[in-house]
Amino acid sequence: MNLFLTYLLSAIPLGMTFLYGSTGEILTEKVGHLNLGVPGIMCVGGLCGCFTAEQLIGSVPPVWLVTLSILASFAGGVLMGLLYSFLTVSLHANQNVTGLAMTIFGAGLSKYGMYNLTKGLLDNEASTGEMVEVVKKSTFLDATAYFRYPFANDEKLQYCGVMLFLAILIALICSWILKYTRVGLHLRAVGENPATADAMGINVTGYKYVATCIGSGIAAMGGLYYAISYAGTAGAYKDIEALGWLSIALVIFALWRPHLSILGSVLFGLLYVANSYLPQLFGWKTPLYATYLFKMLPYVVTIIVLIISSVRKKREDQPPASLGLSYFREER
Amino acid sequence: MHNVEKKAREPLFHVAKRDRIPLWQSLLIRVVAVLFALLLCTLLAYVLIGPKATPGKFLTQLFEGSFGTERRLWIFGRDTAMLLCLALALTPAFRMRFWNLGADGQALVGALASVYCMFFLGGKLPNGILLLLSLCASILAGAVWALLPAIFKALWGTNESLFTLMMNYIATNLVIFSITKWFYPGKDSMKEMAHGHLPQVYNQHLLVILIVLVLTALMYLYLYRTKHGYEIAVVGESENTARYIGIHVGKVTLRTLILSGAICGLMGFLQVSAFDHSVTAQTIGGLGFTAIMVSWLAKFNPLIMIGTAALISFLDLGGEQISTAFNVNSAIPSIVIGIILFFIIGCEFFINYKIKFRTAPKTKGGAAK
Numbered sequence: 001m002n003l004f005l006t007y008l009l010s011a012i013p014l015g016m017t018f019l020y021g022s023t024g025e026i027l028t029e030k031v032g033h034l035n036l037g038v039p040g041i042m043c044v045g046g047l048c049g050c051f052t053a054e055q056l057i058g059s060v061p062p063v064w065l066v067t068l069s070i071l072a073s074f075a076g077g078v079l080m081g082l083l084y085s086f087l088t089v090s091l092h093a094n095q096n097v098t099g100l101a102m103t104i105f106g107a108g109l110s111k112y113g114m115y116n117l118t119k120g121l122l123d124n125e126a127s128t129g130e131m132v133e134v135v136k137k138s139t140f141l142d143a144t145a146y147f148r149y150p151f152a153n154d155e156k157l158q159y160c161g162v163m164l165f166l167a168i169l170i171a172l173i174c175s176w177i178l179k180y181t182r183v184g185l186h187l188r189a190v191g192e193n194p195a196t197a198d199a200m201g202i203n204v205t206g207y208k209y210v211a212t213c214i215g216s217g218i219a220a221m222g223g224l225y226y227a228i229s230y231a232g233t234a235g236a237y238k239d240i241e242a243l244g245w246l247s248i249a250l251v252i253f254a255l256w257r258p259h260l261s262i263l264g265s266v267l268f269g270l271l272y273v274a275n276s277y278l279p280q281l282f283g284w285k286t287p288l289y290a291t292y293l294f295k296m297l298p299y300v301v302t303i304i305v306l307i308i309s310s311v312r313k314k315r316e317d318q319p320p321a322s323l324g325l326s327y328f329r330e331e332r
Numbered sequence: 333m334h335n336v337e338k339k340a341r342e343p344l345f346h347v348a349k350r351d352r353i354p355l356w357q358s359l360l361i362r363v364v365a366v367l368f369a370l371l372l373c374t375l376l377a378y379v380l381i382g383p384k385a386t387p388g389k390f391l392t393q394l395f396e397g398s399f400g401t402e403r404r405l406w407i408f409g410r411d412t413a414m415l416l417c418l419a420l421a422l423t424p425a426f427r428m429r430f431w432n433l434g435a436d437g438q439a440l441v442g443a444l445a446s447v448y449c450m451f452f453l454g455g456k457l458p459n460g461i462l463l464l465l466s467l468c469a470s471i472l473a474g475a476v477w478a479l480l481p482a483i484f485k486a487l488w489g490t491n492e493s494l495f496t497l498m499m500n501y502i503a504t505n506l507v508i509f510s511i512t513k514w515f516y517p518g519k520d521s522m523k524e525m526a527h528g529h530l531p532q533v534y535n536q537h538l539l540v541i542l543i544v545l546v547l548t549a550l551m552y553l554y555l556y557r558t559k560h561g562y563e564i565a566v567v568g569e570s571e572n573t574a575r576y577i578g579i580h581v582g583k584v585t586l587r588t589l590i591l592s593g594a595i596c597g598l599m600g601f602l603q604v605s606a607f608d609h610s611v612t613a614q615t616i617g618g619l620g621f622t623a624i625m626v627s628w629l630a631k632f633n634p635l636i637m638i639g640t641a642a643l644i645s646f647l648d649l650g651g652e653q654i655s656t657a658f659n660v661n662s663a664i665p666s667i668v669i670g671i672i673l674f675f676i677i678g679c680e681f682f683i684n685y686k687i688k689f690r691t692a693p694k695t696k697g698g699a700a701k
Contacts, residue, residue, distance in 0.1 A: 036493075087674065091681035096431055096493070097628045098677050100621055105670020111663035112380070242501070249494050289517075292509035299498040299505075306498075310490040330348065 006156065007270070007277040013159035013230050015269025016167040020222025021247025022254060022261045023171045024077070027215030029251060030178060031208045032191040032322040033088060036099025038219050039244025040106020041080045045220025046227040046240050047110040047117075048076030053140035053228060054117055062146040066162065069143070069228070070221060077220025080106060081213035089208045092326040107241050110223075118234035144232035147225075163225045168262055170218055175259040187211055191320035194327035204327060222247065246272075249302040252309060255317045271298040345689045358683045365679035366643075369672040370394075376671070381658050390654065394668075397653030398646045408642075408649055410537040410607070413544040414599060416641040418623035420544075420551045420634055421595035424588045425478075426624075427555065427632050428568040430485065434496025435620030437503035438474045438593045440611075442600025444507050445473035447525070447611040450604070451515055454527030462528050467601050474597020475590045477503065482589035486582035500620070504613045511611070522610045530605040540606050545638075547595070552634040564588055596620075622648075625673055647672060 021038055028035045035041075052072035056065050084102055087093040117140065144152075151157035178184040189197040190207045198204045226243060227236045250268055254261035275294030279286040309317060374387040398408040418435050425432040449466040457465070477499055484490035516522040533539040555561040563584050567574045574581050603615060626644055630636035651665030 083674070087678055091678050092685070093677045093680060094628065097625065097673075100433075100624055101670055101673035101677060104621065104625075104666050104673065108663045108666025108670055112661060112667060115661040115663065245497055245501075249498060252491060252494060289509050289512040292505045292512065296502050296505045299501045303495055303498050306495055307484055307488070307490050310484070310488040313488075328347075328349070 003277065003281055007273070007281065009156055010159065010277070011269035011273050012266050013161075013164055013269070014226075014272055015265035015267070016164050017222045017226040017230060017243050017265075018247045018250050018268050019167045019171055019261055019265035020225060021219045021244055022250040022265065023167075023174050023258045024215040024217070024219030024222070025248055025251045026178075026254070026256055026258055026261065027174060027187075027218065028081075028212045029256060029323055030187055030191045030320055031211040032194060032320050032325065032327070033085070033208065033212055034095050034099065034324045035081075035084060035102075035212065035216070036096055036248065037080065037084055037102025037106065038099075038216075038248055039241045040103035040110075041077050041216045041219050042106075042223035042226075042244045042247070043110035043237065043240045044080050044106045044223070045073035045077045045217075046223030046237055047113040048220070049073030049224030050117055050140045050227055050237075051113060053143040057140060057143055062143075062149070065143055066146050066149070069147075069224060070163070070166075073220045073224035074217040077217035078213045080220070081216025082209075084216065085209045085212040088326060089205055089212070092328055095324055095326070103241070103244075110237060110240070114227075114237040118237075140228065141232060141234060144228055147229035148232075159230055161229045163221070163229045167222075167225065171258040171262050174218075175257060178258070188320070191322060194322055195329075198327075198329060208327075219244075219247070246298060246302070249306075252319075253302065253305045255309070256319065267301075268298055271301055342690050345687050347685050347687055350684060350686050353683055361679050361682050362676065365675040366672060369675035372675075373668050373671055376667070377654070377658075377664075381660055385654075385658050389657075393654045393657045394647075394650035396657075397650035400653070404649070406535060406537045408645055409541050411645040411649065412638075412642045413537075413541045414603065415619060415623055415626055415645055416548065416637055417544045417599040417602065418596060418619055419626035419630070419637050419641055420547055421592050421599065422620075422623055422627045423551065423632050423634060423637070424555065424561075424564055425592040426568075426627055428564045428584065428588055430482070430585065430589065431493040432478065432481075432496050432589070432592055433493045433620070433624065434478065434481065434499045435596050435623050436616045436618065437496070437500035437620070438477045438596035439600040439603070439616045439620065440500075440503040440507060440613075441477045442470035442474040442597030443604045443608075443611050443615050444503070444510060444600070445469035445597070446528070446601045446604040447515065447522075448510070450525050450528035450609075454525055459527065459529070463530065463605060466528055466605060467598070470597040470601035470604075471594045472597070474595070474600060475593040478589045478593025478596065479586065482586050486585045507611055507613050507615070515611075521612050524609040528605055529609060530602070536606055540602050543602065547598075548634050548638060555632075555634065560584075560587070622669070625669075629676060643672075644669060 021042055024041075025035060025038050049069045049072050053065060053069040056068060060068070080102060084098060087098045088095050146152075147163060148158055148161035150162075151160050178188065186197065186202045187207055189200070189202060190204050190211075194204045197207075222243075223237075223240050226240055230236075231239070246268060250261060250264050253264045253268075274297050275291040278284075278294060279290070370391070374390045377385045377390050378387065397404065399405060418439060421438070422432055422435050446466040446469060449462065449469050453462055453465065478496070481490070481492050481495035481499065484495065485492045511519065511522050530536075530539060533542070555564065563574070563579050566577070566579060567581055567584050571581055574584070600616070604611060608615060622644055626637055626640045629640040629643075647669050648665045651668045652662065654660075654668075655662050655664040
């Protein structure tokens with residue numbers, strides 16, 4: 001039972017990375033834009049946040065450090081979203097290709113930046129005991145404790161930091177906006193049929209830009225969350241891209257509803273770390289090679305869910321009707 | 333009130349679709365876009381790397397990467413060929429709007445199948461038969477990996493881009509699993525195998541380059557000169573039209589994806605038998621995504637693809653050369669490629685659309701209407 005709790009307390013926080021990514025992607029897809037750049041955007045968000053934390057640590061109070069880092073990663077995401085929406089909304093570029101280019105670029109940029117940030121950290125990660133001596137030596141990794149507030153010192157709950165609750169809060173707010181507000185209604189109208197929305201007097205371009213940019217900003221925060229709050233290691237940035245792809249898959253799993261995405265992200269988290277807990281939990285003795293079979297689990301389950309949701313074909317569970325199509329007013 | 337409405341301001345410009353653009357103009361737009369992108373890259377390098385990366389040095393190093401020495405030229409040829417091979421594999425699928433994002437995985441299982449054959453049968457069979465067997469296994473593995481998503485797409489319209497994407501990660505884990513279980517227990521990389529090397533013509537690169545060139549020609553003929561190619565084009569243009577004229581869409585989907593996966597598998601086979609002689613999770617290393625770009629940039633035309641593949645390989649090798657020359661980490665190629673892609677994607681707009689600026693009120697008699 002105790003082990004199961006540990007499993008859960010490791011899986012839920014990891015899942016929030018997916019939640020950030022998928023909430024952002026849902027917002028974007030709701031206005032009809034399939035943003036395959038989310039993995040890249042998450043990488044950039046991680047870079048911007050960590051860079052800000054590195055610059056500010058020691059000079060501002062922890063509250064400001066955390067807030068500003070989160071804002072920085074959000075801003076980084078918004079910039080990437082702006083680039084994406086300029087290309088796909090204003091210049092009517094192909095969304096798949098633009099998204100993939102964003103991922104190539106974002107992953108490269110973050111690899112470059114994070115490598116410089118973590119230079120020298122990777123080799124002697126274990127010997128952080130000497131950090132007390134030299135005050136100037138503190139790095140963005142020391143901010144992990146602030147991000148894990150209020151449970152930083154609790155061995156079991158340590159991963160449940162402020163950003164975990166923030167993720168759930170954002171998902172719930174997005175769900176509420178999409179379902180119950182006028183803005184949400186307009187947003188969905190743009191994604192379902194932009195020409196009709198345009199005729200109604202809704203500013204299609206404006207909605208597309210704003211939703212895509214905010215969505216990218218939210219997704220970007222997922223990168224920061226994983227790098228600094230969940231993992232808190234120097235090499236963590238290398239995993240973000242793969243997590244980003246799973247976030248996109250989670251959108252379909254959650255049927256384009258952010259509140260369902262909360263459950264989905266927990267499930268994905270459970271599957272993602274299954275290889276280190278499941279065998280123990282059931283008392284299996286598994287050799288090293290078997291862990292790689294467990295690592296396939298999240299992907300296999302995603303595929304199964306994809307198939308099931310396509311077979312069932314319920315009307316309200318379908319993607320936005322104009323997803324992936326570019327809208328040009330003069331085209332009929 | 334009425335008067336005010338009549339004076340409504342005409343926007344500064346409006347956008348209209350172009351009918352057709354002369355080839356030289358569209359080429360010019362693209363070249364200008366690439367030049368702008370390179371300019372931005374040099375500026376960015378100056379900011380990121382520091383004053384030692386002057387624009388002149390940056391550009392010379394960029395060219396050094398592919399054309400510096402004879403060896404580099406061969407590597408440039410090889411990289412172009414491998415990228416071209418994957419792009420060719422994706423093209424038939426893309427022409428029918430099947431977004432196959434799984435070239436990585438399909439090539440990787442192809443490579444894995446070859447390694448299985450070479451590892452377990454190497455030394456027990458003559459080299460020629462072993463190679464033939466590996467080739468068949470690779471093609472089969474790649475085809476199966478692409479066929480799975482295609483079956484579900486054909487039956488229920490399951491989202492193919494995510495399906496194929498997930499298959500990539502399954503393939504990656506399958507490779508590490510196989511290495512740790514059989515090839516080199518306890519490690520996640522393996523030693524080079526002694527058997528099953530592709531014979532060398534002049535050097536190890538030339539034969540592969542020739543094979544891919546032949547494949548390019550064949551693919552061009554297949555897509556533009558056969559009934560199959562025509563069917564693919566019709567399905568891509570409109571599924572309803574295809575159904576109306578009696579094309580079985582499901583059958584075409586399956587057939588095309590088998591072809592697509594098979595060529596990916598072939599690429600995996602070439603990679604293993606000609607160069608690597610082993611397999612790791614990084615054997616394909618994201619080339620599948622780059623290949624998507626190569627195919628799209630060439631407007632899904634195999635002959636133009638030679639050029640786009642060469643451009644991307646050139647940037648990749650140039651970026652690598654820059655990172656060694658200026659002693660920075662190896663992420664430079666993807667940044668450079670990313671920027672160039674943004675510009676090329678953006679410039680498509682100026683090829684497909686034209687911007688009409690507001691004409692002066694005097695010449696046209698009244699701004700409104």
